[in-house]
Amino acid sequence: MAEAVTTREELIKLLNEDLAREYQAIIAYVVYSQALKGAEYMNIAAELEVHAGEELQHAITIARHIDYLGGMPTGTALPVTLSEDAEVMLRADLDNENDTVRNYRERLAQCEALQEYAIAEDIREILRQEQEHQIDLATALGENVPDVSRPRGKARKKR
Numbered sequence: 451m452a453e454a455v456t457t458r459e460e461l462i463k464l465l466n467e468d469l470a471r472e473y474q475a476i477i478a479y480v481v482y483s484q485a486l487k488g489a490e491y492m493n494i495a496a497e498l499e500v501h502a503g504e505e506l507q508h509a510i511t512i513a514r515h516i517d518y519l520g521g522m523p524t525g526t527a528l529p530v531t532l533s534e535d536a537e538v539m540l541r542a543d544l545d546n547e548n549d550t551v552r553n554y555r556e557r558l559a560q561c562e563a564l565q566e567y568a569i570a571e572d573i574r575e576i577l578r579q580e581q582e583h584q585i586d587l588a589t590a591l592g593e594n595v596p597d598v599s600r601p602r603g604k605a606r607k608k609r
């Protein structure tokens with residue numbers, strides 16, 4: 451279950467955390483797409499460059515909704531892991547995407563609970579792209595996409 455959000459102020463605060471994560475993603479993808487070395491990583495490097503542009507669009511969308519709610523979009527990014535090691539870079543990206551997906555799933559439920567359906571709709575589309583980023587990174591690392599769903603209580607009853 452998503453943590454309950456009852457006020458616009460709480461939602462603004464959480465969306466600003468999302469925005470700080472989007473800035474982090476933009477910076478990481480700009481740096482990693484250019485710094486990845488090695489023939490085996492050229493495909494994913496090109497892919498990361500595409501991700502950078504998508505993250506910028508996400509940041510603009512989230513900032514627009516923060517402004518719509520009456521808040522001030524943050525100017526601060528979460529810190530970016532810098533490394534010369536391709537695997538460390540890809541692992542950092544995947545960890546961040548996992549965190550992002552987990553958070554947007556919560557945000558979606560929270561927006562709907564506040565009847566902010568238009569914001570929820572945009573977050574749904576962002577979430578779809580973040581899951582594609584997860585897949586691209588997990589594939590580059592030769593892994594399955596990790597299960598980031600929250601532990602749930604009882605399993606749903608069968609009908």
Ligand SMILES: [Fe+2]
Nearest residue numbers: 472475505508
């Ligand atoms: Fe994003």
Ligand SMILES: [Fe+2]
Nearest residue numbers: 475547580583
């Ligand atoms: Fe992403």
